[in-house]
Amino acid sequence: MAEIKLTVNGxxxxxxxxxxxxxxxxxRDDLGLVGTxxxxxxxxxxxxxxxxxxxxxxxxxxxxxxxxxxxVTTIEGLAPSADQPHAVQAAWVAQQVPQCGYCQPGMxxxxxxxxxxxxxxxxxxxxxxxxxxxxxxxYPRVVAAVQQAAKALAG
Amino acid sequence: xxxQRDVIALSxxxxxxxxxxxxxGAGALVIAASLPGMLLPTDALADGPPPGAAPPPPQLGFGAxxxxxxxxxxxxxxxSSEMGQGTQETLARYVGEELDCDxxxxxxxxxxxxxxxVNPMMRRQMTANSATxxxxxxxxxxxxxxxxxxxxxxxxxxxGVAEGELTTANGVVRHAASGRSIGYGDLAEAAxxxxxxxxxxxxxxxxxxxxxxxxxxxxxxxxxxxxAEFGIDVVRPGMLIGALxxxxxxxxxxxxxxxxxxxxxxxxxxIVPVEAxxxxxxxxxxxxxxxxxxxxxxxxSSPTAxxxxxxxxxxxxxxxxxxxxxxxxxFDFATMRxxxxxxxxxxxxxxxxxxxxxxxxxxxxxxxAHATMEPxxxxxxxxxxxxxxxxxxxxxxxxxxELSQVLxxxxxxxxxxxxxxxxxxxxxxxxxxxxxxxxxxIATPGRWVKLIWTxxxxxxxxxxxxxxxVRQTAGIGADGRLQVMHSRIAGQSINTYHHxxxxxxxxxxxxxxxxxxxxxxxxxxxxEYHETKDLSVPxxxxxxxxxxxxxxxxxxxxxxxxxxxxxxxxxxxxAMLAGEPxxxxxxxxxxxxxGWSKPKPRGTGHGIAITYNEGHVxxxxxxxxxxxxxLTIEKIVAAFDCGPMIDPKGxxxxxxxxxxxxxxxxxxxxxxxxEGRPNVANFGEFRMPLLADIPPIEVALMxxxxxxxxAGEAGTPPIAAALVNAIAxxxxxxxxxxxxxxMLEI
Numbered sequence: 001m002a003e004i005k006l007t008v009n010g011x012x013x014x015x016x017x018x019x020x021x022x023x024x025x026x027x028r029d030d031l032g033l034v035g036t037x038x039x040x041x042x043x044x045x046x047x048x049x050x051x052x053x054x055x056x057x058x059x060x061x062x063x064x065x066x067x068x069x070x071x072v073t074t075i076e077g078l079a080p081s082a083d084q085p086h087a088v089q090a091a092w093v094a095q096q097v098p099q100c101g102y103c104q105p106g107m108x109x110x111x112x113x114x115x116x117x118x119x120x121x122x123x124x125x126x127x128x129x130x131x132x133x134x135x136x137x138x139y140p141r142v143v144a145a146v147q148q149a150a151k152a153l154a155g
Numbered sequence: 156x157x158x159q160r161d162v163i164a165l166s167x168x169x170x171x172x173x174x175x176x177x178x179x180g181a182g183a184l185v186i187a188a189s190l191p192g193m194l195l196p197t198d199a200l201a202d203g204p205p206p207g208a209a210p211p212p213p214q215l216g217f218g219a220x221x222x223x224x225x226x227x228x229x230x231x232x233x234x235s236s237e238m239g240q241g242t243q244e245t246l247a248r249y250v251g252e253e254l255d256c257d258x259x260x261x262x263x264x265x266x267x268x269x270x271x272x273v274n275p276m277m278r279r280q281m282t283a284n285s286a287t288x289x290x291x292x293x294x295x296x297x298x299x300x301x302x303x304x305x306x307x308x309x310x311x312x313x314x315g316v317a318e319g320e321l322t323t324a325n326g327v328v329r330h331a332a333s334g335r336s337i338g339y340g341d342l343a344e345a346a347x348x349x350x351x352x353x354x355x356x357x358x359x360x361x362x363x364x365x366x367x368x369x370x371x372x373x374x375x376x377x378x379x380x381x382x383a384e385f386g387i388d389v390v391r392p393g394m395l396i397g398a399l400x401x402x403x404x405x406x407x408x409x410x411x412x413x414x415x416x417x418x419x420x421x422x423x424x425x426i427v428p429v430e431a432x433x434x435x436x437x438x439x440x441x442x443x444x445x446x447x448x449x450x451x452x453x454x455x456s457s458p459t460a461x462x463x464x465x466x467x468x469x470x471x472x473x474x475x476x477x478x479x480x481x482x483x484x485x486f487d488f489a490t491m492r493x494x495x496x497x498x499x500x501x502x503x504x505x506x507x508x509x510x511x512x513x514x515x516x517x518x519x520x521x522x523x524a525h526a527t528m529e530p531x532x533x534x535x536x537x538x539x540x541x542x543x544x545x546x547x548x549x550x551x552x553x554x555x556x557e558l559s560q561v562l563x564x565x566x567x568x569x570x571x572x573x574x575x576x577x578x579x580x581x582x583x584x585x586x587x588x589x590x591x592x593x594x595x596x597i598a599t600p601g602r603w604v605k606l607i608w609t610x611x612x613x614x615x616x617x618x619x620x621x622x623x624x625v626r627q628t629a630g631i632g633a634d635g636r637l638q639v640m641h642s643r644i645a646g647q648s649i650n651t652y653h654h655x656x657x658x659x660x661x662x663x664x665x666x667x668x669x670x671x672x673x674x675x676x677x678x679x680x681x682x683e684y685h686e687t688k689d690l691s692v693p694x695x696x697x698x699x700x701x702x703x704x705x706x707x708x709x710x711x712x713x714x715x716x717x718x719x720x721x722x723x724x725x726x727x728x729x730a731m732l733a734g735e736p737x738x739x740x741x742x743x744x745x746x747x748x749x750g751w752s753k754p755k756p757r758g759t760g761h762g763i764a765i766t767y768n769e770g771h772v773x774x775x776x777x778x779x780x781x782x783x784x785x786l787t788i789e790k791i792v793a794a795f796d797c798g799p800m801i802d803p804k805g806x807x808x809x810x811x812x813x814x815x816x817x818x819x820x821x822x823x824x825x826x827x828x829x830e831g832r833p834n835v836a837n838f839g840e841f842r843m844p845l846l847a848d849i850p851p852i853e854v855a856l857m858x859x860x861x862x863x864x865x866a867g868e869a870g871t872p873p874i875a876a877a878l879v880n881a882i883a884x885x886x887x888x889x890x891x892x893x894x895x896x897x898m899l900e901i
Contacts, residue, residue, distance in 0.1 A: 001421070017439070017441070018421065018422075018441065018442065018445075020441075021439070021441045022441065025439065025440050025441040028440070029396060029438070029439045029440055029441070030439070032390060034381075034387070034388040034390060035380070035381020035382065036381070037385075037387070037528070037529070037577070038387060038530070038607065039528050039529075039530075039610065040610040040837050040838050041609055041610055041837075042610065042837050042838070042839070044837060044838040044839060045528065045838055045843075047528060074381070075380065075381030076380070076381055076382075079380070082380060085376075085379065085380070089379040089380065092375070092379045093371050093375045093376060093379055094371070096371050096372060096375065096804050096805075096808065098239075098372075098374075098375050098378045098379065099239030099240070099241070099808060099809075099812055100237075100238055100239030100527075100528065100529070100575070100576060100577050100578045100579075101239065101374065101375070101377075101378030101379075101383055101385075101575065101577070102385055102527075102528040102529045102577030102578060103528045103577075104378055104379060105379075105381040108379060126846070127846050127847045128847050130845075130846050131845050131846070131847075132845075132846075133528065133838060133843045133845065134528070135526060135527055135528045135578050135580070135816070135843065136239045136528075136578060136812045136815075136816075137811065137812035137813070137814065137815025137816050137818075137844075137849075138808065138812060139815060139844070139845075139846045139849040140811045140815075140849065140851075140852045141808070141811075142846055143846075
C-alpha cells in the first residue's frame, strides 16, 4: 500500500492503495465515485472510461500509480453541476440514447474527449472513434447525439 | 374481468410500506389498487406482510403505489425492474395520465420484493416475458384515477362547490368560475382518510396526452450523470467487497487447498465458502480479486465434467435417436393454452410421403451468453436474524423465496431490494447470484457485503440460451403450396435445469414453442421435442426465449421451402397470411421499406422474417451484399405493431436495440465448450458489435388497437432469419448454423 496523490474532478485526493490497483477501483472503492463502471476488466468495453489530463483512458487498465500528480475527470465531474449538464450529457438525454444506462458514463466520457480533440467529427470519425460496447444496442442514436453535442459545443 | 368489479382500496399497510421504502413524509396520500379477480394466490399472502407492517386485509391484491406529499411532490414506486426497457417511464405515464399531477416533477422510486407489487397479469413481482406494460395497464391507471377523484372530493368540500365544477391539471384542483385553486399537497392528507370510490372511470385512449408522448425517460438524467444506482454501485459504510473463486459450473463442488496462505494476503478480511466456490472479502475489490485468483481450487464434482463441443453434438444425436419426443401443440395465446387440435403423426408421415416435393434441412444454434454490461453482482446484510439483499434483480419475489428456503431464514426476515439493472435480458431473472452474497453476509454479520463477478466469471457462470438442433421436413403440394411440416428439435430444457414444471403433457415451451408458426395455417404440422437429458450446461431465459432460436429455424426454413416451390419468399408468406391482416400489414411495410420489389445489383440480396405473439407483430428485412465470401449488411428495417404505444421513442429503441442484440447472436454469438467449461473468456472471444459494425437501422412504428402489447423482446428474433435469407438471396451460401461468422467474413 502506498499513498498516491492525484486531482479528481478538481479536488486534491489521496488514495492509499496497492500501486497496481487500476484507477477504476481506486475511484470506486477508495473515493466512492461509482459512476465509472466495471464492464470487462480488460480494456475491451470502455465502460470505465475517464479522462486523465484530458485524454480518455480505460481506467481498468490504468494503474492508479500512473495517475499520481495528474488531473482525473470522471462522469461525476464532467459537468460543472447537476443542473448544467455537459453538452454531451444534454444531447444524450435529448436523443434519448441510454437504455439500461450502465455503459453510458463511459461512452459519454469517450465522446467528450473525442469532441475536444475533433470538434467537428465526420460520421465516419464518430463510428470509428467510439469503440465502447453497449449491450442494449443504443448505437443507432449515438451518431446523432454526438453530432448534436458537437453543434452545441461549437456554439 | 369486468371493469365494474374493480375496486380501489386504500389500506394502511400500503401506506406504511411506502413510507418505509420510499422516504415519503407523513400525511401522504397513498393509494393502492386492489383488484378482485386478480388476487394474489392465497399462499403468497400466507407468507405474511413485510417486516414492520400491519397484516394485510384479506382483499389486498395489487399495490403499485402513488404517494402525494404535503409539498405536492408525487412519488411513484415503480413495481417492476428498470433494466433499460424503459419501464419506469412507461408505468409513470399510466400514473401521470390519470392523476393530472405535475408530470415533470413526478418522482419514480425503485421497488423491493413485496406482494403489493405483483404484476396483475403474471401474479408475481417479476420483470420478464415483456409483461410489464400490459400487466399494469389497467390497475395503475385506476389507482391514479382514484387518487385524483379523492383529491377532487376534498377540494369540493373545502371550496363548497360541486365536484363537477372542478378541473385538475399539474397537481392543482381548480374552480374556474371563482378562480380559486388548491394544490394536491394541501389536499392529500384529508383525501387519504376518505373511502376509495367503487367506480373509477378511465380516460379513453383518444384523450391521452402523456401516454404516447415523447418526453425523455425519467431515468435518463441520472444515467447520464452517473448517479443512477446500479447493483454494482451499492455502497454502505464499512462495506466489504467480495471477489469470487469459482468452479467450472454453478453447481460444481470445489475445495480450496491453500486457504491459510491466501487468508494472509493483503487486505483479505475473510474467505467464505459459497455456492460453487469461495467469496474473498476485503474493503477493496482489487485486493479481494488478487486473493481470489491466488486460491487454488480442487474440483470435487461438476455437472459438465469433460464436456466439449463434440459431446454436445453427440448428445443432440442421442436425443434424436433415443429420447422419445414430446409434442408441442399449436398454442392459443388468448388463453395461453395449447389448442385442442392435435397432430396425427401417421397422417403427417403419410402426407410427407405423398407430397409432390419434400424439403429437408438440419439447423443449429449454439449456446449464447447474456453478457449484460453490468456483470453479476449483489449486496447483502445480515444482523439479528434479518437478511437484507439489494441488487439488480428481475425476480425480487423469487429471490426472496429462494433465500428463505436455501438459507433457512423465515420469509418475513428476508427483505429484497431492487436497484437499477445494468442490463437484464433474462439473466438477472436468475435467483442464483443473490445466494452467495447472502451467504457471505451471514458469515460477516453486521457488515454489508457486495459480491462482484468478473466478466470472465459472468460469462462462465451464465445461464446460457441453450444450443439446439432442428430437423425440419416440409411437404409441398403439386400447386406449390406448403401442405405439411414436421419439425423436430433437440436440446436442453430450461425448465428441467431450473426444476420447473412444463405444462402437463406437452413439450417445454421454452424449447419448442412456435417452432412452426401457426399464423401460416399450414394444413398439417407437427412439432416434436427430444430433450437432451444428459446435458447439464446451465441454461436460462435469454431475451425472447424460444423465439430467439425458433424464429431463426422457422423463418429461414420457410424461405428454403418457398424457393423450392419456385416462389418469391415474400409472396409465399403473403399467400399464407391472407387471414392475418395485422401480420400482413407489418410484413408489407417492412418489405416496402427495404425496397423488396425494386431491382437490385448482382451480389445484393434481400431477406425478410417475422415474429409475433399475442402482444406484438414484428417484421424485419435486410439488404446485404455478398462478394467473394465477404458479407456486408447495407441496411436493416423493421416494422412493428404492439398496439397503442405508451412511449413510442422507447418502443423504437427497444426494437432497434433488440435488433443489435439479435445481430450479435446471429453473427458472432457462440459459447463453445472444452474440458468441461465454456471456452470463452471475455469480450475478445464473445465478440460484441461496436458502433462501426452497425448498419443503418430504420424502425417504422405501426400502432393499432386500444390495449398495449409488448416490445422488449420483439426486435431480437427475426434478424438472424432475415439475414441468412438475404445472404442466400444474394447468391451466398444457405446458412443453417449460427453464428454466421463461421461461414462468412464480415
